[in-house]
Amino acid sequence: MGIIDLLVLTIYIVAGGALIMVFTLLNTAYLTYYERKVMAHMQQRLGPMHTGYHGLLQPLADGLKLFFKEDIIPSQADKAVFILAPLMGLIPAFISFAVVPFGPKFTVMGHEVPLYLADLNISLLYVLALSSMGAYGIIMAGWSSNSKYALMGGLRSSSQVISYEIAMGLSLISVLMMSGSLSLVEITKAQAGAGLLGILPNWNVFCQPVAFIIYLIASIAETNRAPFDLPEAENELVAGFHVEYSGMRFAYFFMAEYANMLMVSCLAVVLFLGGWNPIIPRSVFEMVPGLGGYIGFIGDPAVWWFIIKLYAYFFLFLWFRATLPRLRYDQLMKLGWKIMLPVALANILVTGIVMTFLN
Amino acid sequence: MVPISHILILAGMIFALGVVCVFAHRNILMILIGVEIMLNAAGLAFVAGSMRWGMPEGQIFVLFLMAMAASEVSVGLALVVYLHKRKRSVNIDDFNEMKD
Amino acid sequence: MLLQTGFIYFATVIVVCALMVITRKNPVHSVLFMLPLFFHVAGIFIMLNAEFVAAVQVLVYAGAIMVLFLFVVMLLNIQKERVRPRVGLKWTFTAPLGLTLFGFLVAILVRSQYNGTQGSFTIEAVKQIGNSQAIGQVLYTDFLFPFEVASVILLVAMVGAIVLAKKRLD
Numbered sequence: 001m002g003i004i005d006l007l008v009l010t011i012y013i014v015a016g017g018a019l020i021m022v023f024t025l026l027n028t029a030y031l032t033y034y035e036r037k038v039m040a041h042m043q044q045r046l047g048p049m050h051t052g053y054h055g056l057l058q059p060l061a062d063g064l065k066l067f068f069k070e071d072i073i074p075s076q077a078d079k080a081v082f083i084l085a086p087l088m089g090l091i092p093a094f095i096s097f098a099v100v101p102f103g104p105k106f107t108v109m110g111h112e113v114p115l116y117l118a119d120l121n122i123s124l125l126y127v128l129a130l131s132s133m134g135a136y137g138i139i140m141a142g143w144s145s146n147s148k149y150a151l152m153g154g155l156r157s158s159s160q161v162i163s164y165e166i167a168m169g170l171s172l173i174s175v176l177m178m179s180g181s182l183s184l185v186e187i188t189k190a191q192a193g194a195g196l197l198g199i200l201p202n203w204n205v206f207c208q209p210v211a212f213i214i215y216l217i218a219s220i221a222e223t224n225r226a227p228f229d230l231p232e233a234e235n236e237l238v239a240g241f242h243v244e245y246s247g248m249r250f251a252y253f254f255m256a257e258y259a260n261m262l263m264v265s266c267l268a269v270v271l272f273l274g275g276w277n278p279i280i281p282r283s284v285f286e287m288v289p290g291l292g293g294y295i296g297f298i299g300d301p302a303v304w305w306f307i308i309k310l311y312a313y314f315f316l317f318l319w320f321r322a323t324l325p326r327l328r329y330d331q332l333m334k335l336g337w338k339i340m341l342p343v344a345l346a347n348i349l350v351t352g353i354v355m356t357f358l359n
Numbered sequence: 360m361v362p363i364s365h366i367l368i369l370a371g372m373i374f375a376l377g378v379v380c381v382f383a384h385r386n387i388l389m390i391l392i393g394v395e396i397m398l399n400a401a402g403l404a405f406v407a408g409s410m411r412w413g414m415p416e417g418q419i420f421v422l423f424l425m426a427m428a429a430s431e432v433s434v435g436l437a438l439v440v441y442l443h444k445r446k447r448s449v450n451i452d453d454f455n456e457m458k459d
Numbered sequence: 460m461l462l463q464t465g466f467i468y469f470a471t472v473i474v475v476c477a478l479m480v481i482t483r484k485n486p487v488h489s490v491l492f493m494l495p496l497f498f499h500v501a502g503i504f505i506m507l508n509a510e511f512v513a514a515v516q517v518l519v520y521a522g523a524i525m526v527l528f529l530f531v532v533m534l535l536n537i538q539k540e541r542v543r544p545r546v547g548l549k550w551t552f553t554a555p556l557g558l559t560l561f562g563f564l565v566a567i568l569v570r571s572q573y574n575g576t577q578g579s580f581t582i583e584a585v586k587q588i589g590n591s592q593a594i595g596q597v598l599y600t601d602f603l604f605p606f607e608v609a610s611v612i613l614l615v616a617m618v619g620a621i622v623l624a625k626k627r628l629d
Contacts, residue, residue, distance in 0.1 A: 121589040125514035132522030361466045369470045371564035376477040379557035410507045413578035415597040418512050425519045426609040430616030432524050436531045437623035443535050
């Protein structure tokens with residue numbers, strides 16, 4: 001490999017990484033806005049209205065506010081761990097986006113540019129490994145704050161994340177059996193075209209509905225969202241593991257939480273909802289005159305399909321949050337170990353049997 | 360390519376450090392961590408060998424090693440919790456009786 | 460050149476982390492220093508074209524085993540180790556022990572010949588089908604029986620851990 005190739009590769013990686021960072025940061029910011037607006041309308045309120053048109057600049061204002069707040073480190077805290085904890089939450093959440101395929105390869109000026117940073121043959125394991133790192137930030141924050149509320153929150157959260165990771169991993173195995181690859185790009189490609197009955201698209205959600213439901217529940221529990229938000233239950237634990245954090249360090253936890261949600265939603269879109277594959281097939285658009293097959297539609301349409309699916313999946317999170325009451329701790333553990341785990345195992349068995357007989 | 364001898368020397372160094380960790384500490388948790396370090400050194404040596412000789416066995420063995428490490432740790436930590444419940448201590452010097 | 464530099468970096472970090480793990484007084488800090496150690500061992504695995512093992516290394520060691528350790532250390536709230544008279548001797552006794560062991564290992568490694576037949580699992584062959592596919596093919600054919608035994612061991616460990624951790628039935 002010559003020095004020029006190395007330079008081009010470096011520029012490609014740095015530029016791609018920066019683009020993905022910007023995409024992730026923008027989306028995490030606007031997920032909070034989306035959440036507040038959707039929740040507000042479900043509760044017949046208006047939500048943020050004052051900053052910008054219909055409160056569109058609210059995330060920016062929130063960020064600025066947190067940025068200028070005082071940064072407090074408790075005197076009895078373990079300082080090094082206390083400072084490291086928010087970064088341990090944030091960094092894995094952001095770097096896992098490197099393997100998410102937002103769109104297929106497209107050609108610009110004769111060069112093939114993929115809309116993903118890396119296509120590893122272990123992409124899915126990479127994402128799972130990094131998502132399991134998220135627990136460290138929470139445990140470290142809980143322990144280092146030297147406060148019993150924070151410690152309780154940290155302990156609850158780590159046991160919750162460990163329990164639900166198993167069900168989540170097992171629900172993904174049946175998807176892997178269908179596609180036969182750990183690469184997210186390959187999994188997306190395997191879902192192209194028409195599937196069951198010739199009407200529904202060939203997405204895994206239709207072939208693996210049980211796995212999808214398990215993944216949905218596990219992903220909500222994994223990101224500590226309502227109704228599984230025990231680690232940060234406001235009315236029991238004040239705010240859980242991040243009580244002692246303020247200012248920018250608190251904002252890091254906040255961003256990490258939303259980045260994690262974005263990540264599990266991306267994974268759900270790729271694994272179950274067909275990734276960049278269109279919801280309405282291209283042939284339907286080509287029948288409409290004047291659309292030109294919608295190819296010139298602001299960049300590559302595949303990315304827009306991906307984002308539409310992403311926000312649709314995220315809507316489920318908000319829907320659950322607005323409608324369901326919080327589970328008790330023993331109910332949470334019972335659901336994870338006694339219901340989701342056996343069902344996921346049974347689903348793998350059934351998938352295996354069906355695949356053996358169909359082939 | 361990095362020569363295999365360098366990787367094996369690194370593995371040997373990590374293994375020796377793991378042994379030191381086991382012998383230097385009186386805390387059961389630290390002893391278990393020392394065992395983990397040694398297992399990692401062994402895994403490193405296995406993967407290096409697997410690549411040097413073009414055999415899949417090395418990498419497969421690391422997978423078994425991880426399964427073993429996971430079961431060892433789960434039983435070990437359950438024992439630690441159990442012992443801590445009985446004696447309020449995790450120091451191995453406190454567990455010098457055959458009974459109770 | 461790039462690989463050598465990378466190897467030196469990984470090796471340095473691993474050894475420094477291992478030293479920190481051994482010398483920290485607070486078990487929580489020791490456990491936290493294990494994290495970069497595992498990541499850098501995974502980095503060396505990737506350098507050796509063993510991506511699958513590297514991913515599993517991070518997933519199992521860093522994602523599960525160390526969380527368990529941290530959980531227990533926090534749950535029991537273990538403070539700094541109590542210093543006892545015989546512990547005062549620990550570095551004067553164990554450091555030479557470790558050095559001697561390392562010396563023996565190096566002596567053996569220097570005398571080794573590293574010959575023997577090449578297998579068919581070469582880097583080029585693996586790149587053709589992908590590392591995880593190659594491992595899967597071997598794991599579920601030649602190593603099927605050990606694989607099942609490993610799963611039984613995990614089951615036994617699970618039952619054992621539950622029995623130990625369970626409260627006594629009255």
